Amino acid sequence: MTSITRDAVSLLLYLETRAVDHAGLVDSRHMSGDDFDLVNNLEADGYVAFGRRPAKSFIDERGPQHYLTHWVRLLPRGWKKAHRERRAKAERTISAEA
Numbered sequence: 001m002t003s004i005t006r007d008a009v010s011l012l013l014y015l016e017t018r019a020v021d022h023a024g025l026v027d028s029r030h031m032s033g034d035d036f037d038l039v040n041n042l043e044a045d046g047y048v049a050f051g052r053r054p055a056k057s058f059i060d061e062r063g064p065q066h067y068l069t070h071w072v073r074l075l076p077r078g079w080k081k082a083h084r085e086r087r088a089k090a091e092r093t094i095s096a097e098a
Helices: 006-021 033-044 063-067 076-097
Strands: 048-052 070-074
Touching: 006 033, 006 048, 006 070, 006 076, 033 048, 070 076
Parallel strands: none
Antiparallel strands: 048 070
């Protein structure tokens, strides 16, 4: 598996959280223009499928739902990388506490 940048890994982990905890709906307030460029690279490299929701699905919503403008689905390669990164983080955290 080829390596990806730390910024791309961080974004992948954010997207994994959105996939698991928010039914794949992405809060665009937490993404910068650079993040949108990175997600295009993650998509091209086979980590995620990513897209914009139809305006009619959120245009009349009020509150935080208004910002759920995109969706994400992790592909097998994305799930594998996200799991590997989360496990490494846990091991670093545990060893720092020991």
